[in-house]
Amino acid sequence: MIQHHRLDVGAVKKLEEIVDPEQDYLFYTYVSMRRHEASFFGQFVNERLTGVLAYTDKLSFPAFAFYGLDDKELHLDLLVSYVRKELNFHEGIVGGTILSDVDLALFQAAQLTVNEPVAFITMKHEDDQKLLKGGLIEQITESEWEACARFLAENGMNYFAERELQRYPFYAIREGNHFAAVGGFHFYDKMLVEIGNVVTEPSFRGKGYAKAITSTLTRVGKVCSPNVNVYLSVFAQNTIAIHVYRQLGFKVVSKKWITDFSLDAYSIVK
Structure with missing residues (x-):
């Protein structure tokens, strides 16, 4: 039955x-x-x-x-x-x-x-020694939420939800008065932390901004959930991003x- x-x-x-x-x-x-x-x-x-x-x-x-x-x-x-x-x-x-x-x-x-x-694929972080040191990375303030959401939408972040920006810390690298790169979280909880929404504006790619922001997000995530490794997910065909994440100490744990x-x-x- x-x-x-x-x-x-x-x-x-x-x-x-x-x-x-x-x-x-x-x-x-x-x-x-x-x-x-x-x-x-x-x-x-x-x-x-x-x-x-x-x-x-x-x-x-x-x-x-x-x-x-x-x-x-x-x-x-x-x-x-x-x-x-x-x-x-x-x-x-x-x-x-x-x-x-x-x-x-x-x-x-x-x-x-x-x-x-x-x-x-989903990856989790395993090696703190491979993370980059902090630099010109600043946390996004409430007054910048609208501009950040617009930046993410304009750069193809289809899985971004504005509630994430309102609930979780997001970080940015700026060039002048504009965002050059942004990153945040899909989940930010003691049970599970998932980095997401990491994007660099095309004209600023190749400067290591994504690596810098991902390093900062990983450290911030481990403070939130010290007993759980930080995760992120990426399209399998994005071999450049996967290579970057491996350099930062991430390891593939599943393919879906x-x-x-x-x-x-x-x-x-x-």
Whole structure:
């Protein structure tokens, strides 16, 4: 018997205890730091949980995280269609997520994927000795939030959310009265720190600004969460950035796929 339910807080907390923060990085952020802003939908086969799809509306696109518990018993198409109905999404809507090789194969087998998946890697910091010393890097003040958000948008930071700028420390290198490079965090918590939104304006690239800001962010992150290594994620094809991060003491811990998938309904099983 297949059933679907929204998971309550207790069930989500139990998931947090078993999810590997490195190997299931995205889903871990949902069950920990995003727990109170996300919705969690589970599929049960003969009363056993087989898979969970989590959703948040805090990003600029329909953002999901998937966690499989029993791939052999999971009916992914039914779970996805149940979620679409519960969220009252129109037909044709496309969601975005990050999947492992195994989970990507599940989505492809269910004919849910849209467009070609893009390889994406997560790295964590392991060597403080490789970080650069601080220089002309200053923390962005509240009066500069609007200018910083505009700078990030103009330079293609599609995964930036303004609430991050309002909650977490961001840093900049300036050339005159303008930002030359900016960086901040996607998550900044004792449970997990993820550097994000690091970008250099094209005319100032090649000066080491991204390395300098990433070094500062790494140190700041370790103060926030001294018992947890600082993470960052990057597109696998961005070999220049990966090389820079390796020079700063980061190591690849997982490879995933950024994937768009259809939420179009199939027959719904309650």
